[in-house]
Amino acid sequence: MENSSRRERERQEHRHYILKTAEELFARDGFLKVTMRQIAQKAEFALGTLYRLFKGKEELYDQLVNGKTEEFVGFVSEQMAEGRDPREKVRKFIEAKLAFFHRNLAFLRLYFAETHGYRQHGARARSGFLRRRHERLLGKLTEVFEQGIAAGVFRETPPQKLAAALDGLTTAFAWAWIDKAPGAFPTEEIDAAEQIFLHGVVAGV
Numbered sequence: 001m002e003n004s005s006r007r008e009r010e011r012q013e014h015r016h017y018i019l020k021t022a023e024e025l026f027a028r029d030g031f032l033k034v035t036m037r038q039i040a041q042k043a044e045f046a047l048g049t050l051y052r053l054f055k056g057k058e059e060l061y062d063q064l065v066n067g068k069t070e071e072f073v074g075f076v077s078e079q080m081a082e083g084r085d086p087r088e089k090v091r092k093f094i095e096a097k098l099a100f101f102h103r104n105l106a107f108l109r110l111y112f113a114e115t116h117g118y119r120q121h122g123a124r125a126r127s128g129f130l131r132r133r134h135e136r137l138l139g140k141l142t143e144v145f146e147q148g149i150a151a152g153v154f155r156e157t158p159p160q161k162l163a164a165a166l167d168g169l170t171t172a173f174a175w176a177w178i179d180k181a182p183g184a185f186p187t188e189e190i191d192a193a194e195q196i197f198l199h200g201v202v203a204g205v
Contacts, residue, residue: 019064027106068107069130086148094193101174102186
C-alpha cells in the first residue's frame with residue numbers, strides 16, 4: 001500500500017510539472033505550434049511518459065486550461081464571498097482577478113486566447129470549459145450588482161452591463177501584461193481600477 005501511495009504521489013508530481021511546462025510553451029508559441037515531443041524535452045521526461053499520463057496534446061491542453069480555470073474562478077469567487085457588502089465584493093473581485101493574473105502570466109495569455117479573441121501564432125480557442133466558467137463568474141458578479149442596486153449602493157443600471165464593464169476594465173489592465181509584467185504586485189493597477197469604477201474620473205461629481 002505504501003509503495004502504491006508513493007507511486008501515485010510521484011505520478012501526480014510528474015503530471016503537475018508537465019502541465020506547468022506545457023503552460024509556458026502554449027502561452028509562448030500557441031497551441032498549434034507546440035508538440036508533445038517539445039513538451040517532453042522541455043520537461044525532461046521521456047515522450048512515452050507523457051503519453052502514459054495524457055492521451056495526446058489535446059487532452060493535455062484541455063486538462064491544463066480546465067484545471068487552471070477552476071483555480072482562477074474558485075479564487076476570485078472565494079475572495080468576493082469574503083466581502084461584507086456589495087461595494088466590498090466589487091473591490092475583492094478587482095483585487096483577486098488582477099492578483100491572480102499577475103501571479104499566472106502564462107495562464108493569462110491562454111485566458112485571452114480562449115475568452116477575448118487573443119490569438120498567438122495562429123492558435124484558436126479550444127476550451128468551452130473556460131468560457132463556461134468565465135460566464136459563471138460573471139453571473140456571480142451580476143448578482144453582486146443586483147444586490148447593490150437593490151440596497152441603493154449602485155445606480156440603477158442593468159447589472160449584467162455593470163458586470164461586463166468591470167470585467168472589461170480589469171481585463172484591459174491585465175492585457176498590458178501580455179508582453180511586460182508589472183512589478184512585485186499590481187497595486188497601482190488595482191487602485192486605478194477601483195478608483196475608476198467605484199468613484200469615477202470626473203472631479204467634483
